[in-house]
Amino acid sequence: xxxxxxxxxxxxxxxxxxxxxxxxxxxxxxxxxxxxxxxxxxxxxxxxxxxxxxxxxxxxxxxxxxxxxxxxxxxxxxxxxxxxxxxxxxxxxxxxxxxxxxxxxxxxxxxxxxxxxxxxxxxxxxxxxxxxxxxxxxxxxxxxxxxxxxxxxxxxxxxxxxxxxxxxxxxxxxxxxxxxxxxxxxxxxxxxxxxxxxxxxxxxxxxxxxxxxxxxxxxxxxxxxxxxxxxxxxxxxxxxxxxxxxxxxxxxxxxxxxxxxxxxxxx
Amino acid sequence: xxxxxxxxxxxxxxxxxxxxxxxxxxxxxxxxxxxxxxxxxxxxxxxxxxxxxxxxxxxxxxxxxxxxxxxxxxxxxxxxxxxxxxxxxxxxxxxxxxxxxxxxxxxxxxxxxxxxxxxxxxxxxxxxxxxxxxxxxxxxxxxxxxxxxxxxxxxxxxxxxxxxxxxxxxxxxxxxxxxxxxxxxxxxxxxxxxxxxxxxxxxxxxxxxxxxxxxxxxxxxxxxxxxxxxxxxxxxxxxxxxxxxxxxxxxxxx
Ligand SMILES: Nc1ncnc2c1ncn2[C@@H]1O[C@H](COP(=O)(O)OP(=O)(O)OP(=O)(O)O)[C@@H](O)[C@H]1O
Ligand SMILES: [Mg+2]
Numbered sequence: 001x002x003x004x005x006x007x008x009x010x011x012x013x014x015x016x017x018x019x020x021x022x023x024x025x026x027x028x029x030x031x032x033x034x035x036x037x038x039x040x041x042x043x044x045x046x047x048x049x050x051x052x053x054x055x056x057x058x059x060x061x062x063x064x065x066x067x068x069x070x071x072x073x074x075x076x077x078x079x080x081x082x083x084x085x086x087x088x089x090x091x092x093x094x095x096x097x098x099x100x101x102x103x104x105x106x107x108x109x110x111x112x113x114x115x116x117x118x119x120x121x122x123x124x125x126x127x128x129x130x131x132x133x134x135x136x137x138x139x140x141x142x143x144x145x146x147x148x149x150x151x152x153x154x155x156x157x158x159x160x161x162x163x164x165x166x167x168x169x170x171x172x173x174x175x176x177x178x179x180x181x182x183x184x185x186x187x188x189x190x191x192x193x194x195x196x197x198x199x200x201x202x203x204x205x206x207x208x209x210x211x212x213x214x215x216x217x218x219x220x221x222x223x224x225x226x227x228x229x230x231x232x233x234x235x236x237x238x239x240x241x242x243x244x245x246x247x248x249x250x251x252x253x254x255x256x257x258x259x260x261x262x263x264x265x266x267x
Numbered sequence: 268x269x270x271x272x273x274x275x276x277x278x279x280x281x282x283x284x285x286x287x288x289x290x291x292x293x294x295x296x297x298x299x300x301x302x303x304x305x306x307x308x309x310x311x312x313x314x315x316x317x318x319x320x321x322x323x324x325x326x327x328x329x330x331x332x333x334x335x336x337x338x339x340x341x342x343x344x345x346x347x348x349x350x351x352x353x354x355x356x357x358x359x360x361x362x363x364x365x366x367x368x369x370x371x372x373x374x375x376x377x378x379x380x381x382x383x384x385x386x387x388x389x390x391x392x393x394x395x396x397x398x399x400x401x402x403x404x405x406x407x408x409x410x411x412x413x414x415x416x417x418x419x420x421x422x423x424x425x426x427x428x429x430x431x432x433x434x435x436x437x438x439x440x441x442x443x444x445x446x447x448x449x450x451x452x453x454x455x456x457x458x459x460x461x462x463x464x465x466x467x468x469x470x471x472x473x474x475x476x477x478x479x480x481x482x483x484x485x486x487x488x489x490x491x492x493x494x495x496x497x498x499x500x501x502x503x504x505x506x507x508x509x510x511x512x513x514x515x516x517x518x519x520x521x
Binding site: 086088109 | 412414415417418420421422423424428432433436511513
């Protein structure tokens with residue numbers, strides 16, 4: 001099931017995007033001719049070896065970086081318009097919590113920025129902290145939160161403005177397997193409740209299969225999309241399902257695709 | 268070492284220094300002596316406390332007004348250096364040149380411009396103290412993670428609010444730390460300005476004491492001036508630690 005660019009149900013259309021970084025030592029081609037399409041309400045994942053340009057692509061879609069060539073449109077508008085309309089919720093590779101603000105006040109930041117009063121903003125932030133399972137930790141400073149909690153706070157913050165697109169750059173990197181599985185389930189629940197379109201960057205094959213409707217496998221030298229896989233499993237997905245045949249079949253297929261993107265010297 | 272052991276050791280060291288100082292001063296006593304012992308200095312300070320306090324207030328006022336100006340100038344310059352790539356390096360170089368002009372040469376010039384006024388002295392204090400504020404504030408702003416700027420962009424915040432709401436707070440610890448250096452520097456700048464232009468103040472008292480060969484007066488003024496310099500340092504040191512309790516643990520923040 002592929003959609004033509006600009007079809008009514010496509011949310012994100014990336015066309016022929018190239019990204020060159022120039023420095024004193026020359027030009028580095030981080031992305032070349034990347035095209036992809038994500039439908040409204042879908043969960044899409046970018047997976048690929050380190051340095052293949054996943055974060056760069058996500059930043060280009062979020063209009064945090066200007067592509068050297070090609071275009072990005074979000075619901076028919078440019079990425080810049082979508083960003084200025086605050087349509088994006090971004091979870092960065094590090095949680096990036098402001099260290100002087102409590103968890104509550106960190107989550108309230110986007111609401112304060114968009115002009116809500118402190119009272120209104122904190123009431124909504126409280127509800128969001130509750131949604132990600134952090135009720136009772138409102139007043140904690142980031143330095144007193146565990147890695148997993150800090151990432152939940154970052155996800156809650158990304159959701160505060162009801163973004164139509166949620167972007168997650170390796171949100172659970174560095175967490176142990178059990179906690180990661182647990183957070184994946186919560187992320188699925190939170191995302192389903194929000195109705196947003198989501199783009200996730202990950203290195204983890206089973207995480208990609210567990211969460212996604214569609215997976216884009218990227219290769220490097222230069223960064224590009226080498227394969228696309230549709231994951232047709234019912235939702236909500238559960239930890240039990242992750243042990244069953246069809247799920248494991250997807251994991252096998254994706255692992256094979258991913259292995260193909262590694263050059264021999266990388267292995 | 269326990270806290271008490273440290274306090275006792277330190278007190279003992281200081282006491283030993285004071286005793287030696289006094290013994291040397293006693294041995295060298297006489298009308299031509301250039302060294303006053305701690306006891307004589309303390310006596311002079313107690314006798315002349317009103318005069319010394321008045322002089323202190325004059326100099327401290329100049330230093331405080333100068334430091335206040337330095338904060339405004341320094342932070343403004345830092346923001347320009349940080350925000351405007353085109354002129355940033357030039358502004359930085361100009362600041363360094365201004366700071367490199369010997370104060371003792373600059374003070375008379377300022378008297379020509381502003382007259383023998385309080386303003387001239389405060390401006391001298393300002394010039395003496397603004398560069399550490401610039402350097403530390405720029406460093407602090409640069410130390411804010413790049414992702415914080417991206418967070419702001421993703422929320423469609425303007426450059427100005429990204430700076431004032433998000434990044435400036437990262438610069439607060441190093442800004443406050445710079446005041447530990449800038450504060451005493453402003454005080455010394457004010458004293459120096461008094462040498463070329465003042466009727467009252469600790470700086471001019473030193474000069475009067477020197478010309479009238481008042482050794483006790485010189486020493487007592489010196490001790491009082493050192494006390495204020497140290498007090499300013501301690502005040503900003505405490506402020507820096509109190510005002511940014513998140514900073515000490517910020518390194519652990521994930
Ligand atoms: N601002 C930049 N300037 C120069 N080169 C950059 C810049 N950002 C990224 N790159 C380069 O582009 C390539 C892709 O980087 P990117 O961060 O997108 O990779 P990634 O797939 O997210 O990797 P990882 O999985 O390790 O996070 C890397 O080789 C990186 O060095
Ligand atoms: Mg990355």
